[in-house]
Amino acid sequence: xxxxxxxxxxxxxxxxxxxxxxxxxxxxxxxxxxxxxxxxxxxxxxxxxxxxxxxxxxxxxxxxxxxxxxxxxxxxxxxxxxxxxxxxxxxxxxxxxxxxxxxxxxxxxxxxxxxxxxxxxxxxxxxxxxxxxxxxxxxxxxxxxxxxxxxxxxxxxxxxxxxxxxxxxxxxxxx
Amino acid sequence: xxxxxxxxxxxxxxxxxxxxxxxxxxxxxxxxxxxxxxxxxxxxxxxxxxxxxxxxxxxxxxxxxxxxxxxxxxxxxxxxxxxxxxxxxxxxxxxxxxxxxxxxxxxxxxxxxxxxxxxxxxxxxxxxxxxxxxxxxxxxxxxxxxxxxxxxxxxxxxxxxxxxxxxxxxxxxxx
Amino acid sequence: xxxxxxxxxxxxxxxxxxxxxxxxxxxxxxxxxxxxxxxxxxxxxxxxxxxxxxxxxxxxxxxxxxxxxxxxxxxxxxxxxxxxxxxxxxxxxxxxxxxxxxxxxxxxxxxxxxxxxxxxxxxxxxxxxxxxxxxxxxxxxxxxxxxxxxxxxxxxxxxxxxxxxxxxxxxxxxx
Numbered sequence: 426x427x428x429x430x431x432x433x434x435x436x437x438x439x440x441x442x443x444x445x446x447x448x449x450x451x452x453x454x455x456x457x458x459x460x461x462x463x464x465x466x467x468x469x470x471x472x473x474x475x476x477x478x479x480x481x482x483x484x485x486x487x488x489x490x491x492x493x494x495x496x497x498x499x500x501x502x503x504x505x506x507x508x509x510x511x512x513x514x515x516x517x518x519x520x521x522x523x524x525x526x527x528x529x530x531x532x533x534x535x536x537x538x539x540x541x542x543x544x545x546x547x548x549x550x551x552x553x554x555x556x557x558x559x560x561x562x563x564x565x566x567x568x569x570x571x572x573x574x575x576x577x578x579x580x581x582x583x584x585x586x587x588x589x590x591x592x593x594x595x596x597x598x599x600x
Numbered sequence: 601x602x603x604x605x606x607x608x609x610x611x612x613x614x615x616x617x618x619x620x621x622x623x624x625x626x627x628x629x630x631x632x633x634x635x636x637x638x639x640x641x642x643x644x645x646x647x648x649x650x651x652x653x654x655x656x657x658x659x660x661x662x663x664x665x666x667x668x669x670x671x672x673x674x675x676x677x678x679x680x681x682x683x684x685x686x687x688x689x690x691x692x693x694x695x696x697x698x699x700x701x702x703x704x705x706x707x708x709x710x711x712x713x714x715x716x717x718x719x720x721x722x723x724x725x726x727x728x729x730x731x732x733x734x735x736x737x738x739x740x741x742x743x744x745x746x747x748x749x750x751x752x753x754x755x756x757x758x759x760x761x762x763x764x765x766x767x768x769x770x771x772x773x774x775x
Numbered sequence: 776x777x778x779x780x781x782x783x784x785x786x787x788x789x790x791x792x793x794x795x796x797x798x799x800x801x802x803x804x805x806x807x808x809x810x811x812x813x814x815x816x817x818x819x820x821x822x823x824x825x826x827x828x829x830x831x832x833x834x835x836x837x838x839x840x841x842x843x844x845x846x847x848x849x850x851x852x853x854x855x856x857x858x859x860x861x862x863x864x865x866x867x868x869x870x871x872x873x874x875x876x877x878x879x880x881x882x883x884x885x886x887x888x889x890x891x892x893x894x895x896x897x898x899x900x901x902x903x904x905x906x907x908x909x910x911x912x913x914x915x916x917x918x919x920x921x922x923x924x925x926x927x928x929x930x931x932x933x934x935x936x937x938x939x940x941x942x943x944x945x946x947x948x949x950x
Contacts, residue, residue, distance in 0.1 A: 453812055458658050462628055469759035483808050484871055502885055535677055539741050566889050584819035591946045596766045598774040599948040633833050637803055644934035710852055714916050771941045773949040
């Protein structure tokens with residue numbers, strides 16, 4: 426079973442940071458609004474020098490896909506998953522009031538007018554502030570998403586990697 | 601960026617309560633069932649003398665809107681958001697099995713028969729028990745919701761205000 | 776009000792385990808993908824000797840229903856809820872891309888090919904590893920689900936039971 430895979434990483438990282446005051450998040454959702462919330466929290470916490478780890482699983486992986494199509498070998502089912510799911514942060518839509526994309530477009534425009542960072546910019550800023558973006562390798566395997574299809578600067582890990590981050594965190598959220 | 605805005609509130613509040621045994625929740629959802637869960641937890645924790653902070657963001661704001669229409673100046677887009685989103689706790693619907701309102705109506709009736717508090721009553725009780733209801737000012741800004749449109753007894757804060765509450769909490773949930 | 780009901784269980788359990796390094800989850804969702812995430816985390820944590828408590832509420836109860844129909848006395852509304860909601864782990868569907876069941880079927884097949892445990896097997900494994908499955912009695916009451924309709928090996932508790940588990944946990948998630 427894939428569960429055990431990341432177990433070996435645990436001990437090594439515990440030494441790195443044993444402060445237990447971190448913030449960690451499981452980003453399960455692939456909805457624009459939830460991703461915005463997650464990255465606003467991540468940026469806010471990082472600005473206050475809190476070590477932040479975001480663990481992307483299931484639909485959350487879509488936020489980390491490259492915009493452009495990447496040529497990789499896939500099975501038919503993997504290709505189908507790939508086609509049906511949004512490719513990258515710019516393609517995500519609201520969980521409510523999407524209304525065929527109109528709600529999402531409205532939200533993006535309003536955010537721009539009010540000087541709130543867009544999701545791609547929040548992600549860039551999070552990376553610059555040292556927020557760790559960890560991708561769930563089991564989800565990659567199930568959904569047939571390959572490492573080359575994901576944006577730069579992400580790490581890869583199993584459930585043990587998440588549990589290790591949670592263990593060193595004051596706050597852990599499932600989003 | 602709006603993120604930094606609440607940062608100044610941090611230090612003052614840390615002195616107030618440095619026990620770190622609180623419960624905090626980000627109420628992101630505007631679904632009746634999730635709000636019920638959130639307020640049942642809040643009331644239960646407050647009854648056991650746990651300091652509770654609920655931070656309302658995105659669709660969660662709808663739970664705090666006044667029932668009646670309030671005259672405030674809005675842009676066209678802000679007015680549209682206002683029309684499309686439910687006005688107050690009584691208008692919220694279930695995340696599943698709403699079935700054009702019938703499921704929600706059934707759920708409310710059953711809860712009444714079984715003597716479970718309704719959402720408005722749970723909210724009233726939470727406020728009486730000293731649960732803090734904090735409204736995300738960035739969400740208000742983006743959705744064009746003004747302070748006068750919200751029920752009495754709420755506070756206003758940015759992401760720093762949430763992070764501060766989380767820091768003083770044993771348990772933090774994203775709902 | 777049903778809230779107070781579980782309060783008396785609190786003190787007794789605190790003595791059992793006062794380590795505060797547990798993991799607890801509120802399983803509110805009844806979506807296959809979220810249940811998979813919850814049980815993968817539960818199994819991973821249990822494998823690392825973390826005491827895990829899962830508290831099932833609202834739609835989460837559906838995951839614990841027996842597959843077969845159980846004859847119990849119900850009111851009309853309770854029967855209706857029973858008919859409309861999925862009976863057991865095998866009947867749950869994805870929160871996204873269900874596509875009339877096709878997406879869910881595809882996901883299950885891929886998981887099998889990739890040697891990822893199915894939900895029923897993850898649940899079995901969690902129970903074997905000592906993960907506590909606690910069912911929210913208030914949700915049972917509201918939804919008209921009786922104890923006989925649920926799988927073996929579950930416990931029953933109110934919100935106080937959850938708060939007690941959260942109090943003894945390093946990490947608490949709302950799923």
